[in-house]
Amino acid sequence: MTPAARLSAAIELIETIDAQRVPAAKALKEWGTAHRYAGSGDRAAISGLIWDVLRRRASSAWLMDADTPRARVLGMMRLERGMNTEAIAVLCDGGRFAPEPLSEAERSALTSRTLDGAPPHIAGDYPEWLDAPLAAVFGDDRVAEATAMASRAPLDLRVNTLKAKREKVLASLKHLGARETPWSPIGLRIELGADARNPGIHAEEDFIKGAVEVQDEGSQLAALFSAAKPGEQVIDLCAGAGGKTLALAAMMQGKGRLIATDHDKRQLAPIYERLSRAGVHNADVRAPKGDTDPLADIKASADLVLIDAPCTGTGTWRRNPDAKWRMRPGALEVRLKDQAEVLDRASALVKPGGRIAYVTCSVLRSENGDQVRSFLSRHPEFSIQPLNETASVLWDKAEDFENAALKSAEGWLLTPRRTGTDGFFVSVLKKA
Numbered sequence: 001m002t003p004a005a006r007l008s009a010a011i012e013l014i015e016t017i018d019a020q021r022v023p024a025a026k027a028l029k030e031w032g033t034a035h036r037y038a039g040s041g042d043r044a045a046i047s048g049l050i051w052d053v054l055r056r057r058a059s060s061a062w063l064m065d066a067d068t069p070r071a072r073v074l075g076m077m078r079l080e081r082g083m084n085t086e087a088i089a090v091l092c093d094g095g096r097f098a099p100e101p102l103s104e105a106e107r108s109a110l111t112s113r114t115l116d117g118a119p120p121h122i123a124g125d126y127p128e129w130l131d132a133p134l135a136a137v138f139g140d141d142r143v144a145e146a147t148a149m150a151s152r153a154p155l156d157l158r159v160n161t162l163k164a165k166r167e168k169v170l171a172s173l174k175h176l177g178a179r180e181t182p183w184s185p186i187g188l189r190i191e192l193g194a195d196a197r198n199p200g201i202h203a204e205e206d207f208i209k210g211a212v213e214v215q216d217e218g219s220q221l222a223a224l225f226s227a228a229k230p231g232e233q234v235i236d237l238c239a240g241a242g243g244k245t246l247a248l249a250a251m252m253q254g255k256g257r258l259i260a261t262d263h264d265k266r267q268l269a270p271i272y273e274r275l276s277r278a279g280v281h282n283a284d285v286r287a288p289k290g291d292t293d294p295l296a297d298i299k300a301s302a303d304l305v306l307i308d309a310p311c312t313g314t315g316t317w318r319r320n321p322d323a324k325w326r327m328r329p330g331a332l333e334v335r336l337k338d339q340a341e342v343l344d345r346a347s348a349l350v351k352p353g354g355r356i357a358y359v360t361c362s363v364l365r366s367e368n369g370d371q372v373r374s375f376l377s378r379h380p381e382f383s384i385q386p387l388n389e390t391a392s393v394l395w396d397k398a399e400d401f402e403n404a405a406l407k408s409a410e411g412w413l414l415t416p417r418r419t420g421t422d423g424f425f426v427s428v429l430k431k432a
């Protein structure tokens with residue numbers, strides 16, 4: 001397919017997504033099935049166009065002064081891909097399979113309109129109802145923060161120190177353009193291009209042998225800040241697919257007891273194979289069975305309970321721009337209730353002198369600092385570990401990190417703009 005034909009296909013797909021209100025991933029899959037002649041390069045390029053349109057959905061429509069699929073695709077080419085009017089006109093030449101030529105109104109919008117004067121939720125590309133919550137966290141920086149949250153994310157990897165050292169994996173993944181992450185001492189980063197083609201990390205020997213895992217650097221830092229140590233009893237209470245469990249296991253160097261559970265046993269399904277590939281031998285996965293509590297035998301004995309809390313995922317919008325537009329206030333309410341419940345459950349599992357690491361991949365205060373404050377009012381035996389102590393695990397990077405991340409009385413907030421990671425909140429709570 002020519003670049004122009006790919007653009008036509010993207011416009012057609014956005015029309016389908018709008019008309020049928022289906023998730024973008026589903027629409028892309030169905031399009032692929034119906035257009036078997038399209039090669040993998042075409043599919044990746046078209047997916048890249050769709051994701052970029054979703055990233056800049058509101059600002060592209062504003063720029064073009066028209067909220068149609070075609071206008072949003074054209075506006076995205078200008079805003080996200082940095083193409084000028086002439087370059088866009090070359091693609092839209094009305095030829096076979098190419099989009100129709102640009103109208104006068106489109107030419108004029110692409111050439112002379114800007115985002116000046118656009119309201120924050122349009123310039124920053126987020127749902128209007130989230131303007132007040134984002135303003136509460138970022139104030140006048142919310143457009144810049146949200147713009148970074150709309151940008152494309154790199155592929156981050158965590159080196160599994162149970163099996164390998166970072167220098168060695170770095171050398172063997174050089175051909176993919178891997179380099180060290182800025183903060184995590186065990187992270188590697190591969191920048192991704194505009195097409196949604198992934199670099200095939202799952203087929204690399206390092207991945208197959210368990211020397212690396214895919215994990216955003218923010219998620220790596222959240223695990224590091226929990227300061228899990230060899231010999232401790234550690235519970236990963238919302239273990240899901242096990243991303244944090246694997247990181248905790250590496251920190252524990254195979255010594256001590258690591259218990260992973262989740263209230264939804266289906267979420268745990270991938271964890272068994274991942275633990276085995278990573279060479280973890282001290283993990284005990286406890287899937288819930290009926291109404292029985294899989295942690296019934298644990299009473300105030302854990303050194304550390306990590307809560308990778310169920311949350312709205314606003315911090316991961318750059319990896320899933322579709323989810324951003326689908327988010328509803330009702331979903332936030334449900335998450336807030338879940339978070340309070342999980343925190344209360346954790347409080348009974350931790351021993352005196354032990355700690356809870358409360359983590360979300362959200363930037364919203366109601367899920368982060370507010371949640372911590374209300375937990376402390378219910379459980380005065382807990383207190384917040386000073387933030388500089390939490391960040392001290394970064395050694396020589398700790399000071400730079402303290403200047404980069406956003407600090408509140410309750411914990412650290414990492415954001416794409418400030419730390420170049422997904423958005424993550426981390427608070428460590430110590431039990432007296």
Ligand SMILES: C[S@@+](CC[C@H](N)C(=O)[O-])C[C@H]1O[C@@H](n2cnc3c(N)ncnc32)[C@H](O)[C@@H]1O
Binds near residue numbers: 237342
């Ligand atoms: C952010 S995800 C976990 C991701 C995972 N830790 C990882 O790093 O791959 C949150 C998880 O919390 C689980 N969850 C939701 N409510 C819960 C509850 N009340 N108790 C335990 N887990 C819960 C969800 O099933 C989901 O798997």
